[in-house]
Amino acid sequence: MVNTLASSDYCDTYDLNKSPLFGRRPPLLPSLVIELTERCNNNCVHCYINLPRNDAKAISRELTTGEWKDILNQAAEMGVLAVHFTGGEPLLRDDFAELYLHARHLGMRVLLFTNGRCITPELAEMFSRIPPLEKIEVTVYGMQPTTYDAVARCPGAFDEFWRGVQLLLQRKVPFIVKGALLPQNKGDRERFEAWAQTIPWMEGTPSYSMFFEMRGRRDSGKKNENIAQLRTTPEDGLSVLTRDEIRYRKDMAQFCQKYMGASGIRLFSCGAGLSLSIDAYGIIQPCLRLRMPELCYDIRKGSLKEALTVFFPRIREILAENPDYLERCANCFIKGLCEQCPAKSWSEHGTLDTPVDYYCAIAHEQARYLGLIEPGESAWEVTNGRERVERVINTLLEGDTGKT
Template identity: 35%
Template structure:
């Protein structure tokens, strides 16, 4: 009798994930180890100033992080994302990273790359992350500064990217597309495609602030692309447009009817993962900041939070006409980014529809089915490099 063995297999294709999801078992969790960031990006919905002493004082200690990690692993977690803010601002980043690795976890890291030093390179070479993701805001001094408002960090960003690439540390390069870098999108996309370890991803949809800071929210609104610009941008990207076109019929819920029980949360949030905010709050997803949808892990266990909070949130129902007659029955909901978490960030209410989301969804669908695209922001024939010119 012959026996065959799988020597290598892509992690997303590994059937362990599906088996764990079917049982609602814990697969992964996210640690937002700080909300502070050394950049000051116009679009960011979570960043606090690097020198914000109040935010720093509220951050989980290393011992508290270890306690949460131990509990997550005991519950079956196999994957952890370290993010922020900018996680490398933490003086104990290396200790946190190594503790996760010693627990046997796959570890991903989101960073802006401006703080990458040889010490980090040595760490990542000896104990490789599952993946390292860097958002490329601009590849010229002018555009990078227009987004981050930190001209002095552009050279640090270039140095960080160069260090990673030269040391052959796999890095996934992505982009958040806003008014300030739209004209450079083609150049950014080409650079990311040339140097990234993963397919290029970009996100043109901005969320409002987790702390509801109105001054910063106005800045975010001013940096949002119009629905037309978003649709044109997506259609100009061959890979993204092809995927949307291929799945268009599946995305439209033509038979959507009013549910017998108007549950607010119908996604998979909280079933196989969770998020821990910088100050210790357990959340079902990174976007969910409603005060009634968080639980302090300094006062309760991960297991209790996963059981009680997840059940509470997923059983939330509403009699809001705005939800029942709009988002709750909209056949284009999959072309939209509406969900209760995003609605709260946008309006302060979980159930409210958001006109901007609606317009984006309608324009996306319209371009896929009838639209003619007259602009093309993407030129993949050119090769681009980081420059300070």
């Protein structure tokens, strides 16, 4: 779509997600993730973070409205254009609307992750009048009361979710849906994807969370055992990822061009610490998932700016030491296919540099499918990884143009 302003002498329009907005110098802090609460009105069987909705201890520890506003003000000063509100269920905060409007009046776009259950006519009206400028992302746990409520372990949850999304549809508030693939809702997948196609703002098929993470606080071995039981196997996961073969091949061609190659001994080759995440209690983490106390910064004792410019640059210098990691992950050319990272290592093993076999198996499953490795081969032992990646990219691109 050509915008009349795009060819103007005075203005350019930008889609923040697609265009580099700043030709000269990017903002000090481009975006901020805010986990408004760990509490949730769902009690999902697979969740890595949730606490009960009325958890008194959590409520007493959460930042106040004033503290969040101060953080948002600091973020605006540092150039943040997009803030991401997540949880737990962020709409459980009584002051959500106030914080949302504060962020929007500071000139920020807002990305909201929600289960949709707390969307009221008033909230839907607010999103319609003052749009978040990002599509709201609603996670769907089932397409009928029996399946949804079995995942969320909360009677009546489905009805509230359904009412919430209907309110968004009625007010024409842009949103997309994502699924969580679990044994309890496996039979709903077809129905879910058919419904998702009717949502005007969906682009392609919905994504799923299925390679579930362990509890990020390392707070419950029992819950972790349950999560491990619910994880999709690498084989089943591959069949879900490749269900739209054409899209998968196209995505993977682009992905392989950008992200493959061994990461070496530096642990943080990702964006951790370059952008910031804050938990419900004001603890700034290198990323949303990495909650190792030694790597976190208490904003109540400092500032966003100090965290970004002084504290996290030191964190990003940390090198891997674990011999197993150095042998495997540091040398592995299919890094881009693997979810191994310090956060996953922390939640699984309590260290930053221990290989997580589950994610390793998923990456190898995909690599075999793409033809990057042979059956029985370990990717970290491959010496001509770059050559293989180039060959596979060419094959994927040829497929994309209809060649054989």
